[in-house]
Amino acid sequence: MTAWRTDGGSAVDRSRPLSFTFDGRTVEGFAGDTLASALLAGGVRVLGRSFKYHRPRGLWGAGVEEPNALVDIAGGMPNTRATLALAADGMAVRSVNAEPSAQKDRHAFLDAFSRFIPAAFYYKTFMFPDWHLFEPRIRQMAGLGTVDTAADGPAFAEQVNHHCDVLVVGAGPSGLLAARTAARAGKRVVLCDDGRQVGGSLLFREATIEGRPGAEWAREVAAELEQTGALVLTGTTAFGIYDHHLVGLSQKVEGDASDRLWRVRAASIVLATGAIERPLPFGHNDLPGVMSTEAALVYLRRFGVVVGRRIVVATNNGLAYETALALAAAGAEVTVVDYRADAPSPAGLQVLKGVTVAAALGRGTVTGARLSDGTVMEADAILASGGFTPTVHLFCQAQGKLDWRDDILAFVPGSPVDGVEVVGAAAGRFALPAVLADDTAQEFGIVAAWPKPGARERVWIDLQNDVTAKDVELAVRENFVSVEHLKRYTTLGMATDQGKTSNVNGLALMAELTGRRIPAVGTTTYRPPFTPVPFATFAGARSGTRMNPLRRLPLEREHRAEGAVFRAYGGWLRPAFYGPGVPDERIQAEAEAAREGVALFDGSPLGKIEVIGPDAAQFLDFIYYNTMSTLAPGRCRYGFILTEAGVVYDDGVLVRLDENRFVVSCSSSHVSGVHGLLEEWRQDRFDRRRVFIHNATAEMATLTVTGPRARDLMATLDLDLPLDDVALPHMAVVCGLLDGVAVRIARVSFTGDRSYEISVPADSAAAVWARLRQAGKAFGATLLGLEALMILRAEKGYIVVGKDTDGTSRPMDFGLTAPLERKKVEFIGRRSLATEDAARPDRRQFVGLEAVDGLGPLPMGAHGVEREAGKTRSTGYVTSSYFSPALQRPIALGLIERGLARMGDIVELQHLREIRRARIVPSCAFDESGSRLHV
């Protein structure tokens, strides 16, 4: 127990104590503490176990760059950074990757076998006899935190779309200055910072700006910004820059909800994202007690915690001195080990110059340090400062390129990117005077202290993925020398911290090993998100039933009242059948009843796309495979719409209302596709002032009356139009009034029986449906669901595009050859029908299949097979298969090679291991003459 509390700490409220548990042990803290600061103050050194070797690990940093202190919070997010999570009373916190606790982990023995599990061991070991024998166990041991599957999960995340003139990322001194300048110039400003308060480094470094103490100045600037109408977002991380200056922000919200997502479209962006301190390489530099120097200053000034009593501050640069002096003033015994021979000698501070730390000493915790000159010092904490790496991620995501600066040993933004400016430490200006004076000369003074090859002890490069200097050397020996290969081969930089504290050390070592300069090795590609963003934040409200919202019928309530069981069909929620009862029995009963009396069916999703104008007929002749301009007003014609490749895209009935008005009645699942197709050709090939398209599908409900007694039912309705077969023959349409409501009645059939499709405005649907139900009572009318309808149409051999057709089906495969031979005008796909492929005699053709083995309905998708010389070949497959109540036997439809020429042949069908036998028959199995349409 070496860390201890002082009186200070600007973030902490000592009047409000709290306590939580960590691995079952009680830890005390105060309101304002993070889990990390409370654990540190409470003397809990070991916070977790490392990824591969299960070595004890402690706190390194104080912010997003934290590689070690990941914890699982019960009922909360797994893999939470303890440095960012606020401590709350009663929290139950667990370490990750450790069982039963971080302190005593049963897998700690793995470290003894580390030489067998270096980087990329899985390409060489655990391969024989079969990698898959070892994979489950290794996968189980990989990973860090655990998802709490018993938890409900976060509530919906809010998502906000926002526009502004200037987005400033980072509310440290340079960000605040930039935001204030922009706001004073009248721009609409958004300023965001991932900390809970604005100020950045001003919250823990001494500074005087415009005569005010830094933190106070920061608060005043933020207040001024808000007064001018700028948006100041704290607890908000800008995680990615996307095309055209769209920036993604993730904002912490109170309570259970996942982070709020902001999509900000900014005219210009200022990146004031700061810089992250680098570790120093030395032996056992992963020991608990080795920490970032700047982090120690944060814990002292923000949380009132001193990291140790005898502290070694190892540094290769001048920025560590503020920390050393502050810790000494707080009462710790501090020795600075300055790698620079010309280091300063501030009063009251012991400084060893021109020496380096060779290794940290101790078992499970730091107890000392061995220096390069052989000296051994006692210490309970080693603070390391190996330089600073500007946080350039967003700049690089915006395609910015980096330059290497030898004077500050850092990658800084190079040539500017349009509309993106980088300021402050992110641009390599690490000291505050340089920021305020916008001046590149500074008191930074750094010497190189990169990892060296051939170190005797293990030197850590990437703490989170357990990658050592030896692993980098291994990668070079195996010729993985490009920086992208180094990353994937060793996994350096691939953990949840994405190499924030490891990338530069790793590529510097690679540079030395391969005789290149650091900029020649370069950096890996920067990709969003900068820090992990929960999926729930990206999903927003689009989860559950809102993930892929189904379209709802105008009469859904009425169907539910009748006991309908709903399923999704082509993006709509529709009645599959009407219960209660065993589904198959209900469906068969509905189909049987529909053929005996009369049935009512809701066909509202049926496409109703109006094509209007003087050129409408000519337009439709181009769209359809069939000739449509010869269709008389008041009549309907069935046709195909092809793709330009000649493949059947949709089928349906075209209704001609008058000379210049048609309704394209396309499949319910293809409506938007057909609408898009019509618009594209209308605008690209025709005169858009003479053809107009209007998609009326959702505006109208379509209710169908079908069956041998359909005419009788219709006769009882109060219609102001004649319904005799002269006025309204099959495939004709009339318009009129039903109970005063405008209706359009078409005699079109999908069941094979006489049918009337009644289209009404959707808000009148309920009244019309009620009328039909009432009229139907006298006839014992049945309600028909989709499943029964599918059986009825299959009995007639009516196709469903996408089920009985596939991506190669052409109109001749369905026996429709007349338009190709006789139609004189151009239409979509015409030239494709005159190709060799379209003329092949062995094309798969649409036929009926009758099972002859008495084993029930054929399996859908079963393939016709031909066996020759030991090889099995598919000759097509079953596309639809049902038990037919009308015929009291199984029926099926399929696409079979040369089917139309092989009527009567017996074919063998295979489905998984099942072999079936069926006869090829005409696709229409019931009422071949079609007389029932006119009954």
Next chain:
Amino acid sequence: MQLFPCPFCGPRSESEFHFGGDAGNHRPEGFRAVTDGAWAAYLYERNNLRGAASEIWMHMACGEVFRMERDTVNHRVAEALALGQGGGDDGMAH
């Protein structure tokens, strides 16, 4: 998420648009007079240019089909032209 300028609606998110192929991919007329090669080129060959590209897009929200000049590498949009106003080659029926 890119911003595309619909000639009718103005700048909108790319997710509202549908790609309609290369501009200038004229439909060969003449039915059987068109060779297999010419028809296949029309159906299947794409320019796939690196850099400045001329493309047909549809804004699904309003149905406007238009030509957009954009750079496939840096994603800059140069301009968007309605088919009737110089976007199509003549914009009228063939």
